[in-house]
Amino acid sequence: MSDLRQRLIEGDPLARESGLNALDAQRIRQRMLVEARTAPAGTVSWWSRPLMVAGALAACLLLAIGIGTRLNVNESRVAPPPAQSQTRRQLQFAAPGGTRIIWTFHQQLEL
C-alpha cells in the first residue's frame, strides 16, 4: 500500500515543476479581481426586491378595495336614502322676454 502511494508521488509530473512565479501570480489575481467587479451580481438584481415588495403591497391594496366595495354595496342595500319625500328639483331658464327664472319643484308642496 505504502509502495503504491510512494510510486504515485514519484510519478506526479507537477511535483517536480517549480511553482508560479510572483509576476504570473499577481497577474492572475488582478484578472480575477477585475472579473469579480465587472460580473453581474447573481440572479436577484438590486431592483427586484423593492419591486416584489411593491407588488405585494399593490395586491393587498386591491384586495382591500375589493372587500371594501362589496361591504359598501351591502350597506347601501340595507339603508334606504333618507328623506325621499322631501325631494327638490331645481331648474334655471330664461323666459322669451329675457327674464331669468329659477324654479324649484317639490315632490310634496301644498300651499
Next chain:
Amino acid sequence: MRMWKTFSSLTIIIVLCAAAAQAQPRSNGFSVVLLVGDTQGTASGDGLPTAAGLRKALSDLKDFLPYKSYKVLDTAWLQGGETRMKGLEEQEYEVEVTNIDLIQPNIATRISGRLNIAFTLQEPGAAMNSSEEYGRLAQAASLEKERGQIQANLADLSAKYKEQHPAVVQLKARLAQVERSLRLARARKLIDSRFEMSPGETVVVGTSKLGGGDKALVVLLTAVAAGGK
C-alpha cells in the same frame, strides 16, 4: 431691466382692473316681492307692483308659466341678510339674501360687475340639512299619531261634558300644543338657490309642486344698483 419693465406693466394692469371693478355699479340692496300664483281666478293687475322692471318680469312670467292670476303677499327691502315675510293663511317665511362676494371675494364677478347671490326661502324652524329632515319626518309621524288620539279623546269628552269642563279645556290646550309642534316638524326649506345677477336686474325665483299644483310661490328679486336704478 427688462424684467423690471414687465413687472411694472403687470402692476399697472392689475391696478387698472381693480379701479375698473370699483367703478362698476354695485348693488345698493335688494327688493323682494313675494307673490302667489294661482291657476284659478281671473287675471287682474290689482295690487301688483308698478315699477317697470317688476312689470316686465311679471309679464314674462305670465307668458311662460301656467298661472292665471298673481297676488302680492308681502314686500321687503333688504341690504342683505334675513327677514320674515307673510305668506298665505298667516304662514310666515324666512327669506335670506346673501351677496356671496362679500363673504368669498371673487375677482371674476367683481370685474364683470355681477353679483353672486344665495337666496333661501323657508318656513320658520326648517331643517338645516337632509339628515335633520329625515329626523323631522319621523317626529312628524309620531306627532300625527298623538294628534289623532287626542282628537278621538276630545270627541268622547265633548259628548259627555261641556266645553268649559277642565278635562276638555286641558285636552284642547294639549291639542293646540301638538299642532304647533307638528307645524314646526313639518317646516320645510322651499327655495335654496345660488345664481348671478346684475345690479338693476330682476330675477324670478319660484317654487311649486312637482308635476303641477294649483298654486306657486313666486319671488321677484331685484338687485337695486347703487344709483337707485
